[in-house]
Amino acid sequence: MANNILKGKRGIIFGALDSKSIAWKVAEHAHAEGAKFVLTNAPIALRMGTINVLAEKTNSVVIPADATNMEDLTALYKGAMKELGGKIDFVLHSIGMSVNVRKGKAYYEQNYDWTIKGYDVSALSFHKTMQAAWDLDALNEWGSVLGLSYIAAQRVFHTYNDMADNKAVLESIARSFGYHYGLRRNVRVNTISQSPTDTTAGSGVSGFDGFYRFANDLSPLGNASADDCADYCISLFSDYTKKVTMQNLFHDGGFSFTGMSETAMDSYLKIMEDERKDKK
Numbered sequence: 481m482a483n484n485i486l487k488g489k490r491g492i493i494f495g496a497l498d499s500k501s502i503a504w505k506v507a508e509h510a511h512a513e514g515a516k517f518v519l520t521n522a523p524i525a526l527r528m529g530t531i532n533v534l535a536e537k538t539n540s541v542v543i544p545a546d547a548t549n550m551e552d553l554t555a556l557y558k559g560a561m562k563e564l565g566g567k568i569d570f571v572l573h574s575i576g577m578s579v580n581v582r583k584g585k586a587y588y589e590q591n592y593d594w595t596i597k598g599y600d601v602s603a604l605s606f607h608k609t610m611q612a613a614w615d616l617d618a619l620n621e622w623g624s625v626l627g628l629s630y631i632a633a634q635r636v637f638h639t640y641n642d643m644a645d646n647k648a649v650l651e652s653i654a655r656s657f658g659y660h661y662g663l664r665r666n667v668r669v670n671t672i673s674q675s676p677t678d679t680t681a682g683s684g685v686s687g688f689d690g691f692y693r694f695a696n697d698l699s700p701l702g703n704a705s706a707d708d709c710a711d712y713c714i715s716l717f718s719d720y721t722k723k724v725t726m727q728n729l730f731h732d733g734g735f736s737f738t739g740m741s742e743t744a745m746d747s748y749l750k751i752m753e754d755e756r757k758d759k760k
């Protein structure tokens with residue numbers, strides 16, 4: 481389906497850990513659409529993951545950077561501009577991590593050191609990736625910056641924990657930086673609110689399989705896959721979406737605006753019928 485719509489564009493893609501990662505799919509699709517880009521991830525993730533396979537496949541280089549560290553980010557932009565031969569047209573921030581979630585702490589029993597770490601990695605790093613670019617004037621006119629969010633920013637998903645707060649801040653940063661970068665360089669900044677997706681970060685949330693099934697049952701189009709998400713990202717990096725900015729864009733098969741569906745209702749009716757039978 482590739483149409484070369486990113487031909488001539490230079491990008492930086494954060495967050496490809498393994499072949500399930502949303503960022504991995506975005507890199508594959510961006511390559512197919514003619515973009516040149518640098519891949520990046522935290523140094524520890526580079527040791528654990530398989531990013532070099534992706535780099536080879538997409539003819540790109542890997543520059544390590546901890547997205548919470550401004551020195552790393554500055555070196556990343558400088559390295560990327562040198563490697564790609566000019567300023568950057570698109571940035572994908574596909575990063576998330578909560579220590580509280582990882583360690584099984586509930587929302588009401590947070591370890592605040594872990595909360596602050598998760599906030600820095602999952603939300604503030606989005607601001608840092610843009611401020612580092614701003615300081616170097618590293619983004620081209622009509623560039624596009626994207627972060628990935630989840631609907632727990634608006635509605636409660638009981639085990640999503642402090643990541644819900646981080647996503648709310650992430651979306652707010654997209655609006656605020658989108659305003660300033662829009663004025664300065666016509667750069668657009670958006671977040672995509674993606675369906676539950678079977679990745680390392682996604683499946684780390686307790687009850688992930690239930691969230692996935694519930695969302696799929698409620699969505700008229702079914703859950704959006706990582707590949708679907710990559711297609712949407714490509715459209716937002718392309719010149720076809722130049723005036724879309726400061727938005728949180730739901731990419732979830734219709735989940736966010738569905739109150740009840742036939743499939744979900746059938747499941748409840750079945751449970752109620754079973755309960756009635758048990759009572760007899």
Ligand SMILES: NC(=O)c1ccc[n+]([C@@H]2O[C@H](COP(=O)([O-])OP(=O)(O)OC[C@H]3O[C@@H](n4cnc5c(N)ncnc54)[C@H](O)[C@@H]3O)[C@@H](O)[C@H]2O)c1
Nearest residue numbers: 495497501502522525547575576628676677679680681682
């Ligand atoms: N999987 C889902 O269900 C789902 C749904 C909606 C949104 N998202 C969001 O999509 C994004 C990508 O997650 P994914 O599902 O592809 O999982 P993933 O685990 O493959 O990707 C998360 C990435 O964050 C990177 N990362 C963590 N700390 C970092 C740091 N300090 N510096 C740089 N990178 C760091 C990890 O190394 C990893 O590559 C996240 O923001 C996630 O919250 C995921």
